[in-house]
Amino acid sequence: MPPTLQSLDHLVLTVSDVDATLAFYRDVLGMVPQSFTPTGGTARWALTFGCQKINLHRAGHEFEPKAKMPRAGSADLCFLSDTPLDAWQATLAVHGVLVEEGPIRRTGAQGPILSIYLRDPDGNLIEISNQI
Template sequence: MKVLRIDHLVLTVSSIPRSVAFYRDVLGVEEKLFGEDRIALSLGEQKINLHQVNHTFEPKAACPMPGSADLCFVVEDLDAAVSRIARAGITIEEGPVTRSGALGPIQSIYVRDPDLNLIELSVYGTAA
């Protein structure tokens, strides 16, 4: 067997509407409805399914809880991301800094979502 890519992951959140608003309005991720009134965040060929804490689906992780994720998203333009984050009144916790991405060096900033998950926004090709 060979694993090809990540298809989706599940993010347990304290409020689906609040999380959708952050990821859609601040980060520009597309909201998708699927199944029986379930909500996902669509990012190219991948998605993040949102589960409301204490109302998750089976099977699920052993200890699903809001605020335990650390996610990295590749963006088109880090300067545009910084501007959009500033307009939304979100604090940049760190960055821009050089980090190591799956394909090599990346330049990143770090912010928090409404559940305090760590969100890394990164670009390839400009890291020193």
């Protein structure tokens, strides 16, 4: 039997401005900024939520090893939430964040979802979804 994967531990997001990214994901999306220092490395930043984290690399100053062609603004991320989308829309409006599309029905990894779409400071596409 071939080996199998069970979950995603973290992903790396290349960003143009770490401080702006930390503020957006903390203040708008409710993630928790976390500083960490890998063994023998330099201090880095991550964003935690649930059992996951997003490590941040500043464009042009990525940590090795890295993606072959890291680019700020090239990600398309979907986050699941138990909070109703109308509450998200109200929160986004308070922060001046435009909802580009939605609510719209989509298909997630575990079945149907209802989604809204917005952008982070680098223009990454952010999808916030409720399972339906």
